Amino acid sequence: MTTADLLPLEEGPSLGAVLDPVLDRAASEIEAFQSGPELVRFKHSVHGGMEPVTELDLRIQDLITTALEQAWPGLPVIAEEGRESIGHVPENCVLVDPLDGTVPFLEGNPAFAIAVCLVRSGRPVQAIVDLPAYQVRVSTTGAELAVTGDVSRLPSFDPDTVLTSPRHTDLAARLLPSRPVAAVPTASVKMVLVALGRARAAAYLPAARGSAAPWDYAAAALAVHAAGGEARDPAGRNLARTLPARLDGWLATSHAPRPPGDLKPLMLPAR
Structure with a gap:
């Protein structure tokens, strides 16, 4: 199947239906990682220079990629890990950042996320941003926003900040x-x-x-x-x-x- 053969969006599963169970498992992977030391390596960043990457980044990316490929066979998955350059984004694809904020995560800062965006006909149409440290998950179709978890866990800033x-x-x-x-x-x-x-x-x-x-x-x-x-x-x-x-x-x-x-x-x- 090619991207030209993809089902119309309304006939396919929602991103949440595909990924909610995977993100729940990823939370367990994160908890296990934090309970014991694991190898941290360094990679060439797409932004230039070097940055850390862990086995956790790779495991979460594999979990998400596998679920997406099963849900939408033939749809390109553009994931961060394993890339040394950004390149062109296809008009139909899924963008995946398995651990946005690896550095703060390793420093014990809760400001890290798992981010996935479904792109159809050259524009974002569905997305999930999971904030595991806060147990808050945001899902959207662009027309509406669904939130699970207690938003009061998140930091709040003065309106002028x-x-x-x-x-x-x-x-x-x-x-x-x-x-x-x-x-x-x-x-x-x-x-x-x-x-x-x-x-x-x-x-x-x-x-x-x-x-x-x-x-x-x-x-x-x-x-x-x-x-x-x-x-x-x-x-x-x-x-x-x-x-x-x-x-x-x-x-x-x-x-x-x-x-x-x-x-x-x-x-x-x-x-």
């Missing part, structure tokens, strides 16, 4: 001197906090000269959209309505159709 990656906080504070800035290390976690009303804005700054991979943000951007907010790239493209790709930056806010004007400096390109 902007969430950024730890290495972007100084730059964000210089660009927005009138706004408090808080560090949250994982892209999908930052966006989900916006989607669930625990924060009003989160950003990955293009001036920081980094890049965001499509599996880093696609699932959570769809959740932000379903909650009534927006996630856009520096060119203004709606990330819930465009084919996921490598990005130089993004801004997610609970405000739609447009965020407060004072956030514009966050999307200035590198100079």
Whole structure:
């Protein structure tokens, strides 16, 4: 079967039906990993440089990939582990980040997630972001948001606070001197906090000269959209309505159709 032969979306299973049992098992894998030492290796990152990868990352990716391939034979699964470059994202595929935030996870920080996004005809249509440390799971079709777990477990931020990656906080504070800035290390976690009303804005700054991979943000951007907010790239493209790709930056806010004007400096390109 090829991607051209895929069943129409409405005739296939939901992403939640396929992955909820797998994510429950992944939670057990995470608990087992945390109870005893396991080998941590380093890999070439798609962002450049080296970053850690564990057997847990690989086991969770295998569990998710296997379930997806059984549910949608022939549909490409674009998963993070095993890749040294981002490449082109097919118009029909599933994007998988088996452990978004491996570094904070290894440091004992709860800001890590499992993120999966189904892409059809060049746009995200279903997504799941699982936050195992908080026992909160977000599922969305883009039109509605379903949440399991106690959202009050999640951190909450002052309405004026902007969430950024730890290495972007100084730059964000210089660009927005009138706004408090808080560090949250994982892209999908930052966006989900916006989607669930625990924060009003989160950003990955293009001036920081980094890049965001499509599996880093696609699932959570769809959740932000379903909650009534927006996630856009520096060119203004709606990330819930465009084919996921490598990005130089993004801004997610609970405000739609447009965020407060004072956030514009966050999307200035590198100079």
